[in-house]
Amino acid sequence: MFNHLLSLLIWLPIVGAVPVLLAGSGRPNAARWISLLMAILTFAISLFLIPQYHPDVAGMQLVESHLWIESLNVHYSLGVDGISVALILLTTFVGILVIVGAWEVIQDKPHQYMAAMLVLEGLMIGVFCATDALLFYVFFEAMLIPMFILIGIWGGPRRVYATLKFFIYTFFGSIFMLVGLIYLYLKAGTWDLHTLAALPLSLTEQSWLFFAFLIAFAVKVPMVPVHTWLPDAHVEAPTGGSVVLAAVMLKIGGYGFLRFSLPIVPDASHHFAWVVILLSLIAVVYIGYVALVQEDMKKLVAYSSVAHMGFVTLGIFIAFMLVREQGNTDAARLGMQGAMVQMISHGFVSGAMFSCIGVLYDRLHTRLIKDYGGVINVMPWFGFFYVLFAMANCGLPGTSGFVGEFMVILSSFSANPWIALFAAFTLIIGAAYTLYLVKRVLWGEITNPHVAEMKDINGREWIVLGSFAALTLLIGIWPEPLTHLMDNSVNQLVQVLAIHKV
Amino acid sequence: MPTINDILIMLPEFFLVTAACVLLLADAFMKPAERIYLHWMSIGVLIVTGYLVLRYQPGVPVTAFNGMFIRDGLSTILKLFALLSTILVFIYGRPYMVDRKLFVGEFYTLMLFAVIGVMLLVSAGNLVMIYLGLELLTLSSYALVALNRDSSLSSEAAIKYFVLGALSSGMLLYGMSMVYGATGTLDLVQLHTAIPHSAMPHLLVFGLVFMVIGISFKLGVAPFHMWIPDVYEGSPTAVTAFIGSASKLAAFGMAFRLLATGMGDFSQHWQLMLAALAVLSLAIGNVVAIVQSNLKRLLAYSTISHMGYLLLGLVNAGPEGYSAAMFYAVSYALMSTAAFGVILALSRTGFECENIDDFKGLNQRAPWMAFLMMLALFSLAGVPPMFGFFAKLLVLQAAIHAGMMWLAIVGAVFAIIGLYYYLRVVKVMYFDKPVEGTEVRLQPDFTLRLTLSLNALVLLGLGLYWGPLLNWCRQAFVG
Numbered sequence: 001m002f003n004h005l006l007s008l009l010i011w012l013p014i015v016g017a018v019p020v021l022l023a024g025s026g027r028p029n030a031a032r033w034i035s036l037l038m039a040i041l042t043f044a045i046s047l048f049l050i051p052q053y054h055p056d057v058a059g060m061q062l063v064e065s066h067l068w069i070e071s072l073n074v075h076y077s078l079g080v081d082g083i084s085v086a087l088i089l090l091t092t093f094v095g096i097l098v099i100v101g102a103w104e105v106i107q108d109k110p111h112q113y114m115a116a117m118l119v120l121e122g123l124m125i126g127v128f129c130a131t132d133a134l135l136f137y138v139f140f141e142a143m144l145i146p147m148f149i150l151i152g153i154w155g156g157p158r159r160v161y162a163t164l165k166f167f168i169y170t171f172f173g174s175i176f177m178l179v180g181l182i183y184l185y186l187k188a189g190t191w192d193l194h195t196l197a198a199l200p201l202s203l204t205e206q207s208w209l210f211f212a213f214l215i216a217f218a219v220k221v222p223m224v225p226v227h228t229w230l231p232d233a234h235v236e237a238p239t240g241g242s243v244v245l246a247a248v249m250l251k252i253g254g255y256g257f258l259r260f261s262l263p264i265v266p267d268a269s270h271h272f273a274w275v276v277i278l279l280s281l282i283a284v285v286y287i288g289y290v291a292l293v294q295e296d297m298k299k300l301v302a303y304s305s306v307a308h309m310g311f312v313t314l315g316i317f318i319a320f321m322l323v324r325e326q327g328n329t330d331a332a333r334l335g336m337q338g339a340m341v342q343m344i345s346h347g348f349v350s351g352a353m354f355s356c357i358g359v360l361y362d363r364l365h366t367r368l369i370k371d372y373g374g375v376i377n378v379m380p381w382f383g384f385f386y387v388l389f390a391m392a393n394c395g396l397p398g399t400s401g402f403v404g405e406f407m408v409i410l411s412s413f414s415a416n417p418w419i420a421l422f423a424a425f426t427l428i429i430g431a432a433y434t435l436y437l438v439k440r441v442l443w444g445e446i447t448n449p450h451v452a453e454m455k456d457i458n459g460r461e462w463i464v465l466g467s468f469a470a471l472t473l474l475i476g477i478w479p480e481p482l483t484h485l486m487d488n489s490v491n492q493l494v495q496v497l498a499i500h501k502v
Numbered sequence: 503m504p505t506i507n508d509i510l511i512m513l514p515e516f517f518l519v520t521a522a523c524v525l526l527l528a529d530a531f532m533k534p535a536e537r538i539y540l541h542w543m544s545i546g547v548l549i550v551t552g553y554l555v556l557r558y559q560p561g562v563p564v565t566a567f568n569g570m571f572i573r574d575g576l577s578t579i580l581k582l583f584a585l586l587s588t589i590l591v592f593i594y595g596r597p598y599m600v601d602r603k604l605f606v607g608e609f610y611t612l613m614l615f616a617v618i619g620v621m622l623l624v625s626a627g628n629l630v631m632i633y634l635g636l637e638l639l640t641l642s643s644y645a646l647v648a649l650n651r652d653s654s655l656s657s658e659a660a661i662k663y664f665v666l667g668a669l670s671s672g673m674l675l676y677g678m679s680m681v682y683g684a685t686g687t688l689d690l691v692q693l694h695t696a697i698p699h700s701a702m703p704h705l706l707v708f709g710l711v712f713m714v715i716g717i718s719f720k721l722g723v724a725p726f727h728m729w730i731p732d733v734y735e736g737s738p739t740a741v742t743a744f745i746g747s748a749s750k751l752a753a754f755g756m757a758f759r760l761l762a763t764g765m766g767d768f769s770q771h772w773q774l775m776l777a778a779l780a781v782l783s784l785a786i787g788n789v790v791a792i793v794q795s796n797l798k799r800l801l802a803y804s805t806i807s808h809m810g811y812l813l814l815g816l817v818n819a820g821p822e823g824y825s826a827a828m829f830y831a832v833s834y835a836l837m838s839t840a841a842f843g844v845i846l847a848l849s850r851t852g853f854e855c856e857n858i859d860d861f862k863g864l865n866q867r868a869p870w871m872a873f874l875m876m877l878a879l880f881s882l883a884g885v886p887p888m889f890g891f892f893a894k895l896l897v898l899q900a901a902i903h904a905g906m907m908w909l910a911i912v913g914a915v916f917a918i919i920g921l922y923y924y925l926r927v928v929k930v931m932y933f934d935k936p937v938e939g940t941e942v943r944l945q946p947d948f949t950l951r952l953t954l955s956l957n958a959l960v961l962l963g964l965g966l967y968w969g970p971l972l973n974w975c976r977q978a979f980v981g
Contacts, residue, residue, distance in 0.1 A: 069969040071976055072896075112869075134895075138886040145880060148925070152933040153865075160933050164925055171885070171921055175914040182899045182910070 002052055005045070005062055006078040006129045009088065013042050013095070014122035017115040024111055031111035032103060038118055039096045046092040046125075049085050055485050058492055060131060060194075068135070073190050078129040082489035083258065083340055086482060087128045087251055090347045093471075094247045095121040097464050098240035101355055104460075105239065105362055106154060113154055117240060120146040124248050128255065133181050133191040136259070137174070140252065144170055147241065147249070154238040162229075162236035169229040173219030177260075180212035184264070197263035203502050206268035213261045214276070220253030223313060224282045227306045234302035235367070239358030242298065246305050247351035251343045254312040262316070263496050270497075273320040276313055281422045283310030288429030292436065297360070297367050300437055301353045304393060307426060308346045308401075314423060315339025315408040321415045323497045331414035332497065336490045337483060338407025344482060345392075345400035345475055352389040352468035356382070359461050360441075363454045369437065374446035379456045383442050385465040390438045392472045394431040400475035504567060511566040511573050514554040514581070515621055521547040522614040529607030537605060541596055544610045545589050548617070552585045565627055569689045572627040572763075575978030579828065580624040580755045587747035587835045588617050593953045594843040595740025597945040601851040604649055604738055612649075613744065616642035620748055624755030629678045629688040629764075632756060636674070636720070639752055640667050643745060647737040659736025666729045670719035677712025680705050681764075690764040697767050707771055713760055714775050720753040721809045723779045724786040734802035739849065739856070742798060743842035746805055747835040753809075754831040757816060762824060769819035776813045777909055783810030784916040791923045798856045800923060801841060804882060807920055808834050811897050814913055818900035821979035826896035829975045833881075833893035837961060840878040843954040844871055847945050855942065858927060863936030868944055872931045874958035881961040883924040884917055889964040896972070 016038030023031040053061055060079030068076040080088065098117055106113045123146070126139035144167050151163035185191055188199045201209070219226045230250075234242050261269050284307050291303035316339050319332035359382060360375070361367055376383035392399035395406075405426065413420035446452050457465065475482055509516065525547065529540055555578055563574035592613070599605040619639030626632040644667065648660035682688055684705040685696040700706055718726040734742050761772055787807025794800040812834070815827030848855035848864075848871060855861070864872040881888035894917065901910040936942075944951070964971065 068967075069972065071969065071972050138891075141886045141891070145885060148928075149932060152929060160929055163933075164922070164929065167925060168918065168921060172918045175917055176911075178895070179898065179902070179907075179910055179914050182895070182902050183907070186899065186903055 002048070002062070004064060005048060005052060006080065007064060009042060009046055009092070010078075010122050010126045010129060012045065012122070013038055013118040013125075016041075017118040020111055020115045020118065025109055028110045031114055032099075035114035035118055036096070036099050039092075039099050039121070042121065043092040043096050046088055049080070049088060053080065053082070053085050053485075055082055055488055058488060063131075068132075072134075072185075074134045075132045075192065076135060077132045077192065079131045080129060081492075082486040083255070084128040086340070086344055086485055087248075087255060088125055090251070090344055091121060091124050091128070091248050093467075094243060094347065094351055097351070097355070097467060098243050100460060101243065101358060101464050102238070102240045105358070108154065113150070113238075113240075116146040116150050117244070120150070120244060124252070127252050131193050133184070133193055133196065133260075135191070136193075137178060137181060140256075141171070141174060143249070143252075147245070150241040151233060151237045155236040155241070157236075158232070159236040162232040165229045166233040169219050169226065173216040173226070176212045177216035180209045184209070193259060193263070197496070199264070200501055201265065203267055203271070206265040206501070207271065210261060210265045210268035210272055213256070213265070214272075217253040217256040217261070218279075220256065221250060221309050221313060222253065222306060223276075223279045223310070224287060224306070227283070227287070230306060231299045231302040234305075234354075235296060235298045239354060239361065242354040242358075243351045246301070246354055247347040250305060250309055251347060254309065254316065254339065254343050257313065257316050258493060262493060266497055266499060267502050269317070270320040270324050273317040276317040277321075277419065280310040280314035280317070281419065283307055284314070284426050285422055285429065288426060288433065291433040292429065295369055297357045297369055297437065297441070298354070300369075300433060301350065301357065304430065304433060305346070305350050307430065308342065308350070311342045311405055311408045311423070311426070312339045312346075314412065314419075315342065315404075318408070318412045318415050318419065319494060319497055322411065323494060326415070328414055329494055329498070331411040332494050333490055334407050335411030336494055337486065338404045338411060340404075340486050340490060341400070341475070341479060341482060342404025342408065345404050345472070348468055348471050348475070349389055349392045349399075349401055352385070352465065352472065353393060355464050355468065356386050356389060359457060359465075364450055369440045371448055372441045372451060373444045373448065374442075375451060375454065376442040377446055378452060378454050381462070382457045382465075385457075385469055386442060387438060388469055389472065390434045392476070394434045395427060398473070398476050400472045400479070402476060403479045508566040510558060511560075511564055512571055513558060514551050515618060515625075517554055518547065518551045518614065518618050518621070521551075522611055522618065525614065526607070526611045529611065532607070537607065540607055540610055541592065544614060545592055547614065548585050548589050548592075552582055555581045555585070569627045569691060570631050571622075571625050573625060575974075576758065576828065577621075577625040577755070579832070579974060579978055580751045581621050583832050583835055584617060584620045584624075584748040584751045587751070587839050588613060588744065590839045590843065590953060590957060591740055591744045591747070593949055594743065594839070594846040595738075597947045597950060598740055598846045598849055599738065601849070602650065602738065606649075609646070609649060609740075612642045612646050616646065616744070617748065620752040620755075623752045624759070626756075626759050627690050627763075629682070629690065629693075632759060633671070633675060633678070635752075636756065637671065639749065640671070643741075643749065646741045646744070647733055649741065650738050653736075655736040656738070659733045663729050663733045666719070670716050670726065673712045673719075674716025677709045677716060680709030680712065684709065690759060693764045694766055697765060706768065710765060710768060710771055711775070714772060714779075717753070717757045717760060718779055720756060721750070721812070722753075722806055723809045723813065724783040724806055727783065727786065727806045730806060731799045731802040734805070735796060735798045735856075739798065739842060739846050739854070743839055743846070746801065746838040746842060750805070750809070750838075751831050751835055754812060754827060758824060758828075761816065762819070766819070773817050773819055773904070776817050777906060780810045780813035780817065780909065781912055783807060783813070784913060788916045788920040788923075791920070794923070795858055796856055797845060797858050797861070797927065800858065800927070801838065804920070804923075805834075805838070807916065808882070810916075811894060811913060814901045814909060815897040817906060817909065818904040820904070821976070822903060823900035824979050825972070825975040826900040828978065829972055830893045830897050832971070832975070833889050833964075836957065836964075837878055837881050837890055840874065840954065840957045840961060841882065843950075843957060844875045844878065847871060847950055847954055848942055850943055850945065858930055859937065860942070861927065861931050862934040864931040864942060866936055867942045870955070871944060874954060875931060876928050877958045877961050879924045879927055881965070883921045885921070887962070887965045889961045889968065892965060892968050
């Protein structure tokens with residue numbers, strides 16, 4: 001079983017979606033239980049990654065490789081390093097919570113909803129495992145189909161606009177990457193990412209490829225100015241869709257930078273690192289201000305996601321400045337490590353924030369902040385979790401949000417204090433928009449009579465929010481297991497940065 | 503004198519001609535109630551022909567009747583898929599034709615003769631043979647389009663098709679005569695060797711231009727695409743499915759025979775022409791499709807853009823590009839039969855399920871049909887892991903390998919624009935509420951449902967494992 005652990009993780013949820021679909025709309029409970037079973041099973045199997053993966057050994061592990069298409073030399077090849085293991089665990093964990101979260105909320109065709117979620121989960125795990133460029137691309141794109149349907153069928157009033165925008169934006173980004181990958185294939189004769197990383201490329205070639213990759217992953221992350229699909233998609237998506245989108249899908253953008261831009265085009269990445277750093281700082285500062293004025297809770301959290309993901313791209317590309325211009329690998333490692341922790345942490349925190357908004361929305365069917373106020377009076381438990389996640393969102397020490405941001409700010413200080421200054425703005429702006437949100441939703445007098453009738457969270461919601469809370473605190477207080485898991489892989493990446501291809 | 507060998511090489515064609523004539527006669531003595539036998543007999547004939555195509559397959563390309571007829575890997579693949587898509591059209595089309603009182607013997611015999619045209623065309627080794635095959639195919643098609651003679655839309659489409667088709671045939675003949683004048687031969691293989699020594703290269707280029715126009719018309723490539731939307735919309739849908747699948751395979755075969763077999767050494771001249779045609783088709787096909795409200799018209803414009811992608815493969819002018827283009831043609835044939843199959847399965851007496859609005863809320867009424875249509879549409883759009891994506895991948899790769907990076911980027915950009923209108927149909931099926939008062943009913947025909955399901959699932963299956971098919975296409979061009 002361990003020889004095919006990764007394949008099992010990818011295909012179990014996808015194949016598991018078939019019985020869920022077959023259960024049909026006539027037996028919604030059967031569909032729900034089967035999908036929960038599949039999700040838990042997938043999570044349980046993914047836990048085997050922890051003993052099976054050896055953090056001290058370099059390179060890809062649990063490798064599987066089969067020739068897929070002989071005439072194009074495409075391989076079905078999978079493998080994981082510490083970063084992918086962490087992201088896979090995040091995916092399978094969130095996979096359970098979205099199904100529990102949707103339990104009675106989704107009444108319209110629940111079997112199709114659950115099946116789409118399971119397929120999506122399998123494809124996302126595939127993205128994190130693929131070590132063949134074409135296989136990666138197939139998973140990367142195939143992921144859009146279930147998400148498109150999730151937003152389009154179960155979304156809010158402007159769902160059609162949002163889902164089309166989401167699909168076309170992402171497709172737009174990735175098709176140029178495809179052209180770039182074909183170019184690489186014709187040059188190297190293989191799609192294997194490891195071989196492509198060793199392929200010598202001139203700076204002109206690298207620059208073109210860099211922008212092809214940048215546009216694909218920048219849309220996914222999303223970075224300014226191609227972030228506009230995200231607020232729309234988040235606002236219109238059903239709660240589960242938003243959670244998956246924020247918790248896992250955005251990470252695929254950051255992950256793509258690590259797998260493609262860094263090893264394949266290191267010189268161009270260094271050459272244009274300032275572009276990414278500048279865009280990241282704009283995301284952190286400007287998008288933070290944009291979040292401040294939002295009236296829709298989901299939109300606010302969506303913008304805050306863009307700002308937080310700015311730290312991920314900042315941490316990745318600041319490493320180039322540190323390694324190549326100052327030879328400071330320690331600080332580079334810190335920045336890269338911070339970016340990775342930020343990805344995982346943001347996965348939990350944003351997923352939790354969207355789940356909280358989902359809880360409110362299920363009761364009052366509005367996401368506008370002005371419709372709430374004084375919620376703490378009727379929902380004390382909910383208030384407890386909400387405040388906890390809000391604190392994590394603004395990066396309070398002791399929560400997971402703090403660790404990543406702090407590491408990235410610290411390493412950018414070694415690169416350039418000005419960059420650190422702007423990055424550190426987030427501590428103020430982030431606190432401002434999050435606390436302002438909490439103040440308007442939770443505190444104060446109850447002005448809306450409907451709020452007075454709201455019931456506190458039930459057991460199911462308790463499980464979802466409680467799980468998120470436990471992990472947020474765990475990573476905040478004791479990040480060592482997570483950093484240990486990724487440490488070796490991050491070191492390798494930093495070494496790759498130093499290699500000149502030209 | 504034809505030898506026995508010549509006849510053996512052309513055995514599938516001889517068999518099909520004989521069988522078609524027998525069926526024509528048999529139909530005259532059949533009562534309307536017995537016509538169902540004609541249906542199954544036609545399918546049987548096609549299956550036997552397919553068997554013959556596969557069975558006596560020579561290892562190396564062979565010719566018959568002094569080079570008139572070539573039997574090689576390319577013709578085998580194109581013939582098999584043309585036969586397969588015709589069988590699919592028969593199965594999908596029967597309930598539709600019965601409902602419209604068009605379930606007549608002429609439908610079957612004309613289709614069989616059109617298939618003979620396809621088979622002769624893709625095996626042609628001589629300019630005259632190309633013209634012969636083409637006319638057999640198109641003349642049958644004109645009649646098929648006009649099969650519903652009481653419908654003014656159908657008649658209009660047929661007239662338009664006929665007039666423009668005749669014009670393009672004239673152009674093609676004119677071009678052929680110039681090439682003949684410049685080289686003194688009609689045989690494609692001899693033409694290939696004669697071209698470099700021709701004393702009149704300018705005349706050859708003139709001839710080439712006219713031949714490219716003829717090919718473009720057959721493929722339906724912009725700016726020679728005017729007939730496509732009207733014919734797609736006006737014909738009985740079963741006939742549209744045939745024109746959109748088998749006929750496209752034939753057009754690709756003809757393009758290959760003329761341009762590669764015949765004028766392969768002249769490729770520096772036709773490469774750029776095809777590149778320009780490809781850009782135009784991609785632009786017109788994808789942009790104009792956005793505003794269509796009729797699904798058949800939408801698929802017509804989608805054909806135009808797909809033929810643009812096919813040209814991206816031909817532009818490469820090497821075995822790699824030809825195999826990519828053939829792979830594309832085959833994938834397109836399977837995708838369009840699936841898409842038209844769903845339209846046919848949802849149409850019934852007095853109701854053509856052809857407006858996009860008719861598909862509103864299909865997921866609530868017939869979730870399985872909606873799913874199959876979604877597979878076909880995502881495949882047409884080229885979203886992985888569907889079959890259509892890999893076909894696009896191969897043609898883009900062929901274009902890049904030919905040094906035309908700009909063309910590949912144009913292709914990629916128009917894929918994004920094209921995505922929109924396919925998604926619009928998915929949106930209508932999945933996200934919209936059904937319109938009250940219109941009830942979608944599925945054709946109860948079991949064979950249709952089963953075959954259609956297989957057809958659409960194959961698009962997914964071949965997306966996951968397309969290596970053998972690609973190998974097969976590649977082998978056809980080796981040596």
